[in-house]
Amino acid sequence: MSTDYAALRTMGWPAARPDQLPADWTAVLQDHPDTAIGRVVEQHRSGYVVATGPDETAAVDSLPDWQKPRCPPEQRACVGDWVLLKVLDLHRPQIVAMLPRRNVxxxxxxxxxxxxxxxxxxxxxxxxxxxxxxxxxxxxxxxxxxxxxxxxxxxxxxxxxxxxxxxxxxxxxxxxxxxxxxxxxxxxxxxxxxxxxxxxxxxxxxxxxxxxxxxxxxxxxxxxxxxxxxxxxxxxxxxxxxxxxxxxxxxxxxxxxxxxxxxxTPGMRELKPTGDEELGTTFDDVESLAAQCKFRDCRHVAEPGCAIRAALERGELDPARMENYRKLQGEIRRAQDQQAVRLEQQAQAKVLTKPVNKRQKSKYER
Ligand SMILES: Nc1nc2c(ncn2[C@@H]2O[C@H](COP(=O)(O)OP(=O)(O)OP(=O)(O)O)[C@@H](O)[C@H]2O)c(=O)[nH]1
Ligand SMILES: [Mg+2]
Ligand SMILES: [Zn+2]
Missing domain, CATH: 3.40.50.300 (P-loop containing nucleotide triphosphate hydrolases)
Incomplete structure (x- = not known):
């Protein structure tokens, strides 16, 4: 399979010329010769639809690793990702790699x-x-x-x-x-x-x-x-x-x-943060007021010299907006805690499996 860069360019391909690629993309492409670049245009429970040009779309198989239930969703491709395709054994094309994403x-x-x-x-x-x-x-x-x-x-x-x-x-x-x-x-x-x-x-x-x-x-x-x-x-x-x-x-x-x-995209029913979000941009007004509070760890409840409470009392800050800020901040913190627990569990799982692997290996080596 080969890549038609002119066709990709109509699919949002960011580089005007093939040689203008980011270094990390070039590295992945070099690791996978004889593949074609495509873009994920639909994602279904059963698999992906990938386009290699505006009129060239195909249902493809995903990387076998992505099909494992333990594979974290963020490691699998989603709509908008650029993937490398290869035709293996007369089957339909299969995704063999993904180009590092710029954002998600x-x-x-x-x-x-x-x-x-x-x-x-x-x-x-x-x-x-x-x-x-x-x-x-x-x-x-x-x-x-x-x-x-x-x-x-x-x-x-x-x-x-x-x-x-x-x-x-x-x-x-x-x-x-x-x-x-x-x-x-x-x-x-x-x-x-x-x-x-x-x-x-x-x-x-x-x-x-x-x-x-x-x-x-x-x-x-x-x-x-x-x-x-x-x-x-x-x-x-x-x-x-x-x-x-x-x-x-x-x-x-x-x-x-x-x-x-x-x-x-489909309308979302629930909008829960992952823990990676920051409120500084959306609530710039709240955060710059908070920076003026007398105490750095002010909780804006009963502390003296609280700029947030003063702004609320003066009617310059909408109490519903402040309430939402607190709520979202709490949700982001809880998500961060959950993320930390999950990373800890993953690290422990690695430690626990390591000696077992070692023992097995030495058994076969002898
Ligand atoms: N009058 C008017 N009707 C609109 C406007 N935008 C959308 N609609 C109507 O609102 C209804 C819903 O629009 P959709 O485009 O299906 O909404 P959606 O955001 O795609 O919804 P989901 O696919 O369910 O997430 C349709 O009946 C549209 O005709 C608008 O600006 N003015
Ligand atoms: Mg819709
Ligand atoms: Zn305060």
Whole structure:
């Protein structure tokens, strides 16, 4: 198998010339001659769909190591990853390696055990989509911003501007907060392709963008408007609360024709942090106030000289925003503790298995 770089370039391939690759990518490519580069465009329970060009997609087998139940999800490919393919023994193509990812959008998987769930990899722009309808929730937007905080660029798209049901002052406060964080935002009707063309300024050749947001906010509607065809299925929202019906069920990476790619994702029900998040960007206002508290370890409860309490009393800090900050901070800390426990368990498992391996080895060596 060989790689068609011109075809890859239409799939968001970041290098304009094959010889402009990052050193760690070149190293992996050299380790795997006779392979073709492809991009994961869909991920299903049963496997991956990988594209080697805009019209060249195939269901492929994953690396055998990834199929082991103990393989941590973050080590397996997800939508947006670049993988190396090889055809083995007349079978369908198999993924034999993955190029190191530049970044990944992730959350903690639902459930008690600490596991990460990858949403998309190698992302340049995250569009956080929020509907200006009855489902609007400023706290949920803060939660999304916390989760995608590591992205190179975040843009918030407020859909349903044509039938806005959010109070003007509530919306204005959110706008001000985004602006103070340097986050661009646009309010639009996702069904109007002229309005949706504001997204083009972020979607240049070699750029990969992902749409995230609750079910029913219009992620698939935006995707269809951008590509100019009804590729993704969309569905009415419930009339009494504007909630969506979880219409999109898996992530799709779609080439836009100009060398940029867009990933449509299913609306997420739960947005739990993995422990790797930082609140400094999303809650810049809160953290800079906290830095002015008299005591460095101020808990902003009853300590004297607390800048947070003073700002709350002066009405300069929204108590609901502060409450959400505390809540998210607590969740991130708990996730960090769980992550530490898991690493400890993995380290112990290694120590326990080591002598056994050694003994077995010496038995066979004799
Ligand atoms: N009037 C109006 N309707 C919109 C807008 N954006 C989306 N809709 C409608 O909202 C409904 C839900 O849109 P979808 O695109 O299916 O939402 P989604 O975010 O893809 O939802 P999931 O796939 O469930 O995560 C559809 O009926 C859309 O037509 C908008 O800006 N204005
Ligand atoms: Mg959808
Ligand atoms: Zn304080």
């Amino acid at each position: 959008i992730k959350r903690a998987a639902a459930g008690e055990h600490f596991k990460q769930q990858l949403i998309a990899a190698n992302i340049d722009v995250v569009f956080v989509v929020v509907g200006l309808d009855l489902d609007f929730n400023a706290r949920r937007l803060e939660r999304y911003l916390m989760l995608v905080g590591a992205a190179d660029r975040i843009v918030v798209l407020f859909t349903k501007a044509d039938k806005q049901q959010v109070a003007a002052d509530v919306f204005a406060t959110v706008q001000q907060q985004l602006e103070s964080q340097g986050i661009s935002w646009h309010a639009l009707n996702a069904k109007d392709s002229t309005a949706v063309s504001v997204m083009s300024q972020y979607l240049h050749e070699g750029i990969t963008a992902v749409l995230v947001g609750s079910s029913g906010v219009g992620k698939s509607t935006l995707t269809n408007a951008l590509i100019g065809e009804q590729r993704m299925r969309t569905n009415e929202v419930r009339s009494h609360d504007s909630r969506g019906k979880h219409t999109t069920t898996y992530r799709h990476l779609i080439p836009l024709g100009n060398g940029a790619c867009l990933i449509d």
